Amino acid sequence: MSRAALLVLADGRFPAGGHAHSGGAEPAVRAGRIRDAEDLTEFCRGRLHTTGLTAAALAAAAAHGHDPLALDEAADARTPSPALRAVARRLGRQLMRAARATWPSPELAALAGARPRGAHQPVVLGLTARSAGLGPEDAAHCAAYETVGVPATAVVRLLSLDPFEATAVLARLAPELDRIAATAAAAAHGTIDALPAASAPLLDITAEAHAAWPVRLFAS
Numbered sequence: 001m002s003r004a005a006l007l008v009l010a011d012g013r014f015p016a017g018g019h020a021h022s023g024g025a026e027p028a029v030r031a032g033r034i035r036d037a038e039d040l041t042e043f044c045r046g047r048l049h050t051t052g053l054t055a056a057a058l059a060a061a062a063a064h065g066h067d068p069l070a071l072d073e074a075a076d077a078r079t080p081s082p083a084l085r086a087v088a089r090r091l092g093r094q095l096m097r098a099a100r101a102t103w104p105s106p107e108l109a110a111l112a113g114a115r116p117r118g119a120h121q122p123v124v125l126g127l128t129a130r131s132a133g134l135g136p137e138d139a140a141h142c143a144a145y146e147t148v149g150v151p152a153t154a155v156v157r158l159l160s161l162d163p164f165e166a167t168a169v170l171a172r173l174a175p176e177l178d179r180i181a182a183t184a185a186a187a188a189h190g191t192i193d194a195l196p197a198a199s200a201p202l203l204d205i206t207a208e209a210h211a212a213w214p215v216r217l218f219a220s
Contacts, residue, residue, distance in 0.1 A: 017094035022154035052147030056184035062126025063139035075120035093118030105131035137185035
């Protein structure tokens with residue numbers, strides 16, 4: 001198991017397309033729900049314990065060796081917003097390109113062939129971790145960190161928030177992130193149907209509204 005591979009996969013410079021997305025932060029900023037670092041902390045905590053847990057479990061399950069096509073169907077069922085399903089597949093397609101260039105494997109090639117328009121990003125992330133020699137908890141950590149890292153980075157741009165404050169938010173959430181990753185990795189040893197299905201209805205609602213904005217800074 002390569003810790004260096006984990007660093008590469010979790011690095012914000014890995015060309016997986018996440019920089020173009022806000023994780024729901026842009027509509028939250030416009031609505032006044034995120035105004036400062038304290039609000040950002042609560043927003044990220046909410047994402048982490050809902051959609052973050054779900055994504056982390058899907059990623060861990062893929063890294064564990066569950067059928068990625070069945071996991072992709074499970075991800076669809078756990079993503080009620082059509083806008084977010086489309087985003088997840090676009091991000092999955094972008095990640096797949098980067099993953100196959102970095103850690104090519106027959107499993108990645110098979111999933112790319114079966115889902116040419118993109119599989120759900122957490123599933124691709126987990127399979128990428130597996131191809132890089134990483135385990136389920138590593139994949140879960142990557143997915144959970146992305147859940148909070150994407151909106152934190154976006155809010156720096158949206159509010160001109162001090163980057164030091166945004167980084168402090170992520171650091172304060174680290175113990176919770178570890179617990180979410182451990183829970184997700186443990187769930188990956190069970191059946192696909194038993195994987196967490198936590199949801200955040202407000203994120204689904206605002207994602208649909210955001211997708212219809214004529215002018216926006218982020219794709220989602």
